[in-house]
Amino acid sequence: MFIAQNLKIIRHNIPPQVTLVAVSKTKSLADIKEAYDAGQRDFGENKVQEMTSKHEVLPNDIRWHMIGHLQSNKIKYMASYVHLIHGVDSLELLAEINKHASKHNRIISCLLQVYIAQEETKFGLDFNEIEALLQSETFSQLQNIKVVGLMGMASFTENESQIKTEFHSLNLFYQKLKVTQPETSNLKLETLSMGMSGDYRIAIDEGSTMVRVGSAIFGSRNYIA
Numbered sequence: 128m129f130i131a132q133n134l135k136i137i138r139h140n141i142p143p144q145v146t147l148v149a150v151s152k153t154k155s156l157a158d159i160k161e162a163y164d165a166g167q168r169d170f171g172e173n174k175v176q177e178m179t180s181k182h183e184v185l186p187n188d189i190r191w192h193m194i195g196h197l198q199s200n201k202i203k204y205m206a207s208y209v210h211l212i213h214g215v216d217s218l219e220l221l222a223e224i225n226k227h228a229s230k231h232n233r234i235i236s237c238l239l240q241v242y243i244a245q246e247e248t249k250f251g252l253d254f255n256e257i258e259a260l261l262q263s264e265t266f267s268q269l270q271n272i273k274v275v276g277l278m279g280m281a282s283f284t285e286n287e288s289q290i291k292t293e294f295h296s297l298n299l300f301y302q303k304l305k306v307t308q309p310e311t312s313n314l315k316l317e318t319l320s321m322g323m324s325g326d327y328r329i330a331i332d333e334g335s336t337m338v339r340v341g342s343a344i345f346g347s348r349n350y351i352a
Contacts, residue, residue, distance in 0.1 A: 130158060131165035133344045141338065145331055148192050150323075150341030152177065158345055159185060171213070171339050175201040182208055194339055196250055199223040207231045213278045213320060213339075214240045216250045218260050221272055228271035234313075235271065238278040238320055241300070243293040245282045254300050261308055269313055276318030276336075277301050281326055290329050294321050298334035 134149070141147055150171045151159050159170060163186060172178035173195025182191055182205075190210035197214055206227035215221055215237045228235040239260070242251030252260065260266055261274070279297040281290040301319045308314060320337040322330025327338040 128161075130161045130345060133346075134162060134165045134167055137340055137343060140328060142331065144336060146318075146337040148194070148320075148337060148339045149344050150194065150339050151181070151345070152195075152341065154345050156181065156185065162344065163189065169210070171341075175204050178209075179204050192339075202227045206233070206235065209235060211275070211318075212237045214238070214250060215274075216240045216252055218263060218265055221260075221269060221274075222265065225269040225271045233271065234273050236273050236275045238276050238318060239274055241277050241279040241297055243279040243281065243297050245289070245293075251279065257300075257304070258308075261304070261314065266313070267311070272313055274314050274316070276316055276320065277304075278320035280323070281321070281330075287326075287329060290326050291333060294326075294330050294333035294335070297321060301334070 137147065146169060148169045148171045149162050149167050152171070152173045159181065168188060169190045169192060171192040171194040172181070175193065178191055178193065191208060192211045192213060193205060193209055194213045197212060197220065199220055202224055212224060212235060221237065224235055224237060239257055240251040241257060242253055277297065281293045284290065298319060301316065305316045308316065318337050319335055320339065321333065321335040322338040324340050324343040327340055330338060
């Protein structure tokens with residue numbers, strides 16, 4: 128009941144229009160099932176093989192989110208079922224996702240990862256690169272993907288003012304794109320994914336529509352599925 132209780136508390140803090148993705152990476156099948164039985168349907172994994180092995184045995188109405196840095200040679204393993212890919216950071220990766228999605232006659236939803244943190248280790252595109260990607264002829268030809276929004280991770284810091292500023296800048300850019308980028312068959316901006324266990328409340332205050340919460344639901348201990 129530990130996980131179910133945590134979910135209840137977090138849902139109480141999250142507005143109904145914000146999607147909660149339970150980050151289940153390294154967590155056991157039993158833990159995920161407890162969250163599922165408590166009503167959770169969106170789960171995030173950062174390794175394709177682990178996500179696929181869980182997908183094969185857990186209920187088929189789970190919406191699986193790929194939240195880790197994605198290698199192009201792993202796309203084929205999840206192309207038939209993945210619900211949303213969060214960390215797309217290049218046009219080449221989008222094209223590869225498109226190729227595998229077409230083999231399964233699917234349109235795979237994706238978030239473009241924006242670099243907003245003041246850290247060297249974070250992946251992502253800057254604002255100018257995002258605009259150039261969306262306006263490129265190559266992007267316009269990708270018909271088996273749909274960019275549905277943006278994702279960004281704040282700096283790993285206890286400075287809440289800095290975190291707030293980073294989230295705020297991403298929301299401003301997201302709102303700008305919604306005005307300047309016309310909706311097309313492969314572009315419909317409706318998701319702004321910001322916020323994790325330590326900063327999701329700040330992210331929601333700054334306009335996030337999707338938060339990814341792991342340790343606050345499952346605890347910090349890792350398990351093997």
